[in-house]
Amino acid sequence: MSIVRLVAATAAAIVLFSGVSASAAPSAATLARGRALVVFGTCNDCHTAGWREADGNVPVARWMTGSSVGFRSASGTSYPTNVRLEFQTMPESQWLQAVHTRAGHPPMIWQDLRAVPDADLRAIYQFIKSLGPAGVLAPAAIPPWREPATPYVDTRVQPTPR
Numbered sequence: 001m002s003i004v005r006l007v008a009a010t011a012a013a014i015v016l017f018s019g020v021s022a023s024a025a026p027s028a029a030t031l032a033r034g035r036a037l038v039v040f041g042t043c044n045d046c047h048t049a050g051w052r053e054a055d056g057n058v059p060v061a062r063w064m065t066g067s068s069v070g071f072r073s074a075s076g077t078s079y080p081t082n083v084r085l086e087f088q089t090m091p092e093s094q095w096l097q098a099v100h101t102r103a104g105h106p107p108m109i110w111q112d113l114r115a116v117p118d119a120d121l122r123a124i125y126q127f128i129k130s131l132g133p134a135g136v137l138a139p140a141a142i143p144p145w146r147e148p149a150t151p152y153v154d155t156r157v158q159p160t161p162r
């Protein structure tokens, strides 16, 4: 390789690398916004074990690591996923796609997140992903005819409309 081509290739590599690192490292402002939206979006209320009981005083190291308190509905019992693990492999585009298409699947608040602008949804994703992997997988969902072995929130009994 001639010296000219070597220099050109190195320059291209530097441009490429700096482009990649710029998109891979979210700004401090994005992370701060994501953090505020995660709290205000009540994500921890379901996805962080003990959040409500501790009045939100749970170290960030345990945020969004999932919960074994299930949500039981007529279609079965599901568990708030460990989003810390999930976002290490789920691309940001798949998170946006889920928010755009999955309304109508409670208890996850897809119907509410649909109103959030993509830039904020990205900030939520970037903040959670930046916390890194932690914890274990939440229990798998179970069918309606099986009694959950874990505590659960029963959403089957609806108050009688007045």
Ligand code: HEC
Pocket (backbone or CB within 6 Å): 037, 038, 041, 042, 043, 044, 045, 046, 047, 071, 078, 079, 080, 081, 083, 086, 098, 105, 106, 107, 108, 109, 113, 124
């Ligand atoms: C009322 C409880 C509740 C709240 C609040 C909540 N979630 Fe969930 N979430 C769940 C449950 C239960 C599941 C698993 C079942 C499902 O996918 O619907 C889930 C699933 C998910 C998934 C997995 C999606 C997939 O395709 O596997 C992600 C990611 C997620 N939630 C992120 C969030 C974020 C971010 C917030 C805050 C903006 C949030 N959740 C708020 C209960 C909740």
